[in-house]
Amino acid sequence: MIQIFNAFSLAFRNLFNFKILWILVWPLFVASILWLIIGEFFWIPSAEWLAEIIPFTIVKDWFDESDLLKITNSIGDVLNVIILVMLVIVTTMIITALFVMPSLIDFVAKRYYPLLDRKNGGSIIGSLFHVISAIIIFIALWSIALPFWFVGVGMLASFLAAAYLNQRLFSYDALSEHASKEELRILLRVDKLSLWGLGLLTGFVQFIPFLNLFAPTLTALAFIHFELARLENFRHKSNFNSSRK
Known part of the structure; x- marks a missing residue:
């Protein structure tokens, strides 16, 4: 648990480095432009489709209670905004992982x-x-969770989907340059609970307004810190055990 918070705190500190700020901005900018262009064509159709598959009365009651109808003109618009933000964040994470x-x-x-x-x-x-498999499973989980978003269960499922995406998307790449094939195989197989723990922690950031804009780079940095620390400890233990023989 300490390693998880150490990795997260170091990653958060790194965000304020000028070089990291540029790395943070351009994937987010590209993803935003991409989905704004796509949203221009699919904004209304997606709203109508979502309104049909979601239990409307429950959603309407929830919006009335939270006064969110004062901010938006329709439930469809709100859903589109939520989906747009998540698509931008996920696309930014994919760009970050690949490039x-x-x-x-x-x-x-x-x-x-x-x-x-x-x-x-x-x-x-x-x-x-790892990237393709993570995306496929994430989309499947999100598709299942989306109709239940406004009754609580969907939000929890989406949170777990984000945690899965984070650890699946970044754990391999964080080790790929420094670990050997054998070290990669071992480290990705063991300590799954810690990987999920870091995935959950960084996934939580994705659901916090404004902070979620930093989530892709923060997540990548956190997994790099975490995995390189694990690799360093693994080699120290291996060398120590070898010296005792």
């Missing part, structure tokens, strides 16, 4: 783990496999 991780890994490794050897056990195919 930004090497820069973030280099940033963290040089400052915190300069003596950690790079064994390049990961591969592009392995990275793509």
Whole structure:
């Protein structure tokens, strides 16, 4: 648990570095432009579709109680905004995983783990496999959860989906440059509970307004810190055990 919070706190501190701020901004900008363009064509149809599949009376009562109808003109608009924000965040995370991780890994490794050897056990195919599988399962979980969002259960399911996406999307890439193939296999197989714990913690940030804009880069940095620390400890233990033989 301490390692999880250490990784998260270091990642949060790194966000204020000028280089990291630029890395944070451009994936978010690209994802926002992409979904705003798509939303221009699908905004109304998606609202109508969602209104049909969600229990309308329950949703309407919930909105009346929270006075959210004063902010928006229709439930469909609110749902579209929620979906748009989540799509932007998830797309930013995917862009970060595919294109930004090497820069973030280099940033963290040089400052915190300069003596950690790079064994390049990961591969592009392995990275793509983790990204694609994470996206497919995340979309499936979100699709199931969406109709129940306004009755509480859906929000919990979406939170778990975000946790899964985080740990699946970033754990492999965080280790790929420094771990050997054998180290990758072992570290991704063990301590799953800690990976889920960090996934849940970073997933929680995705549901906090404004802070969720920082979530993709924060999540990537947190997993890099966490995984490189695990790798360093693993090698220390391995070397210690070898020296005792």
